[in-house]
Amino acid sequence: MSVLIYTDSNSGTLTKNAFEAANYGALIAKKEGITATAIVVGNTNDIASLGNYGIANALHCNDASLSNFDPQKIAQVIIQAAKKINATTIVLAHDYSGKAVAPILAAKLDAGLVSGAIALPEGNTVKKAVFSGKAFANVEVKTPIKIISVLPNSVDKAITNGNCAVENFSCEITSTRLTVKEVKKASNELSLTEADIVVSAGRGLKGPENWGMIEELAKELGAATACSRPVADIGWRPHHEHVGQTGLAIRPNLYFAIGISGAIQHLAGVNGSKVIVVINTDPEAPFFKAADYGIVGDAFQVVPKLIEAVKKIKA
Amino acid sequence: MKIIVCISKAPDTTSKIAFKDNNSQFDEAGVQFIVNPYDEWYALVRALELKEANGGNVTVLNVGGAENDAIIRKALAIGADDAVRIDAQTADALYVAKQIAGYVKANGADMILLGKETIDYNGSQVGGMVAALLDVPYVSLASKLTMSGTTATIEREIEGGVEIIETSLPFVLSAAKGMAEARIPNMRGIMAARTKPLNVVPAFEATNSTEIKSFLLPAAKTGCKYVDADNVEELVNLLRNEAKAI
Numbered sequence: 001m002s003v004l005i006y007t008d009s010n011s012g013t014l015t016k017n018a019f020e021a022a023n024y025g026a027l028i029a030k031k032e033g034i035t036a037t038a039i040v041v042g043n044t045n046d047i048a049s050l051g052n053y054g055i056a057n058a059l060h061c062n063d064a065s066l067s068n069f070d071p072q073k074i075a076q077v078i079i080q081a082a083k084k085i086n087a088t089t090i091v092l093a094h095d096y097s098g099k100a101v102a103p104i105l106a107a108k109l110d111a112g113l114v115s116g117a118i119a120l121p122e123g124n125t126v127k128k129a130v131f132s133g134k135a136f137a138n139v140e141v142k143t144p145i146k147i148i149s150v151l152p153n154s155v156d157k158a159i160t161n162g163n164c165a166v167e168n169f170s171c172e173i174t175s176t177r178l179t180v181k182e183v184k185k186a187s188n189e190l191s192l193t194e195a196d197i198v199v200s201a202g203r204g205l206k207g208p209e210n211w212g213m214i215e216e217l218a219k220e221l222g223a224a225t226a227c228s229r230p231v232a233d234i235g236w237r238p239h240h241e242h243v244g245q246t247g248l249a250i251r252p253n254l255y256f257a258i259g260i261s262g263a264i265q266h267l268a269g270v271n272g273s274k275v276i277v278v279i280n281t282d283p284e285a286p287f288f289k290a291a292d293y294g295i296v297g298d299a300f301q302v303v304p305k306l307i308e309a310v311k312k313i314k315a
Numbered sequence: 316m317k318i319i320v321c322i323s324k325a326p327d328t329t330s331k332i333a334f335k336d337n338n339s340q341f342d343e344a345g346v347q348f349i350v351n352p353y354d355e356w357y358a359l360v361r362a363l364e365l366k367e368a369n370g371g372n373v374t375v376l377n378v379g380g381a382e383n384d385a386i387i388r389k390a391l392a393i394g395a396d397d398a399v400r401i402d403a404q405t406a407d408a409l410y411v412a413k414q415i416a417g418y419v420k421a422n423g424a425d426m427i428l429l430g431k432e433t434i435d436y437n438g439s440q441v442g443g444m445v446a447a448l449l450d451v452p453y454v455s456l457a458s459k460l461t462m463s464g465t466t467a468t469i470e471r472e473i474e475g476g477v478e479i480i481e482t483s484l485p486f487v488l489s490a491a492k493g494m495a496e497a498r499i500p501n502m503r504g505i506m507a508a509r510t511k512p513l514n515v516v517p518a519f520e521a522t523n524s525t526e527i528k529s530f531l532l533p534a535a536k537t538g539c540k541y542v543d544a545d546n547v548e549e550l551v552n553l554l555r556n557e558a559k560a561i
């Protein structure tokens with residue numbers, strides 16, 4: 001019995017979500033008195049830093065055929081690693097990569113999958129968010145192997161300082177019919193699902209020309225920017241910023257909702273945020289019911305003052 | 316080209332979420348059910364566009380009981396040619412995936428499209444499972460799909476960007492925003508849907524790999540602390556010293 005964690009990397013370094021998955025897997029192993037091993041694929045330079053997340057051993061499969069992301073191939077590697085260490089629990093992050101790989105693994109191993117876990121398992125039961133964040137479910141896994149994908153930003157880090165031994169792991173990889181032609185990244189933009197702070201704005205901002213102050217506030221806070229659905233639909237902001245039930249679900253530590261009414265579909269995607277600040281001219285805006293801090297006021301007056309106040313405190 | 320679009324039934328996005336029987340069951344009283352938006356808006360509409368451009372047939376496939384026929388008719392009204400309902404009570408994604416894969420193995424399909432997740436269980440599981448059971452490529456969270464002969468060019472969302480992928484038929488794709496624009500069924504579509512074939516087929520043998528033991532609702536916020544609009548520094552102060560968030 002042991003825990004295997006798939007830790008995804010991006011441009012040669014492990015992702016924030018990968019470290020969170022490692023931490024989660026290490027905590028399960030500790031609780032059950034078994035070992036936790038990470039599996040890393042492709043060129044990755046900082047594998048040893050997994051030691052700081054409770055991982056003492058990592059398997060590294062740096063096969064040339066793994067240079068591009070292909071969930072079928074990654075699943076093959078994970079299955080071989082799981083056999084090698086006799087894994088009974090496999091952990092991934094519930095992010096873009098994990099969402100592609102986890103279901104393939106589950107079907108190939110005929111194992112139950114709980115996706116989007118928000119807490120450590122109690123025995124075979126894992127808590128996850130359902131109804132787009134409006135409720136939680138305790139899901140029991142009934143198969144000998146359980147697969148868990150962890151929702152980013154949901155399990156606290158228990159950082160330990162340790163060493164992680166990295167072992168080269170060669171595996172058999174059969175080819176697939178999938179080729180990655182191009183990877184397009186919005187450069188130097190903080191990714192929304194990984195951001196600790198998110199500054200989000202809605203139709204209350206009146207037009208795309210008014211987003212300068214939102215971007216400036218985000219920059220001062222080291223935050224990512226987001227928006228409500230109508231704002232993305234009318235093209236004021238790019239689609240990938242749309243959060244909510246039919247957009248991205250995010251759970252940052254701090255979420256600013258500026259000129260957003262707080263419709264149920266919007267709340268569904270953001271109410272996992274630890275602290276919510278609402279700025280709205282309408283004291284009856286439903287968002288205030290979900291808020292921790294609120295300012296009833298005009299964004300065009302409040303936000304510039306907020307930028308100054310943040311600058312002052314950061315100085 | 317034979318396209319299968321898997322659709323699931325989901326509670327309307329404005330539904331009040333409540334539970335019954337000691338929090339073990341979702342309380343469906345007063346809940347309006349819809350086609351899961353990602354399945355309908357993106358997967359189904361893109362399938363119809365491909366058919367309109369290149370010919371072929373679009374079948375909607377649902378795993379569930381007779382109570383699902385209403386949402387299946389809605390998908391037919393939007394334009395699917397025919398429908399199949401695999402008659403089973405669903406409880407688990409792997410179980411559903413085995414039903415879909417069983418049907419496709421027996422009947423064939425060039426392309427299987429579905430939404431990136433359902434808005435009730437938010438699993439993001441069925442598509443990848445079907446692909447693995449059929450041993451075909453899986454492209455998750457795709458925002459664009461174009462076909463040229465039997466070659467597909469697909470845009471897939473990744474952390475902070477997109478990836479352009481090429482693959483060939485058959486494959487499974489989960490659709491996200493950007494794939495197509497939602498369509499509203501017109502009167503003619505609704506009339507035609509009444510007589511389009513809806514074939515009910517028996518379930519394949521499979522067991523559940525997971526089971527929901529209980530539900531719970533999030534703890535209510537304890538109340539909003541208001542800060543005066545003229546005293547923004549106080550907000551920053553609270554965020555730093557009380558919430559420890561900045």
Ligand SMILES: Cc1cc2nc3c(=O)[nH]c(=O)nc-3n(C[C@H](O)[C@H](O)[C@H](O)COP(=O)(O)OP(=O)(O)OC[C@H]3O[C@@H](n4cnc5c(N)ncnc54)[C@H](O)[C@@H]3O)c2cc1C
Pocket residue numbers: 201202203204205227228229230231242243244245246247258259260261262263264265266269279280281282285297298299300328352
């Ligand atoms: C099936 C379905 C799915 C949906 N999915 C989503 C989703 O995923 N995400 C999402 O966001 N929405 C979603 N919606 C839409 C949702 O119902 C709301 O319509 C939407 O969230 C409203 O966006 P908004 O708050 O920006 O705009 P509005 O509702 O127009 O609100 C604007 C707010 O700005 C305030 N305001 C105006 N001027 C100012 C000012 N100067 N300063 C400060 N505040 C000001 C107003 O008081 C108001 O509260 C969905 C709807 C449906 C039917």
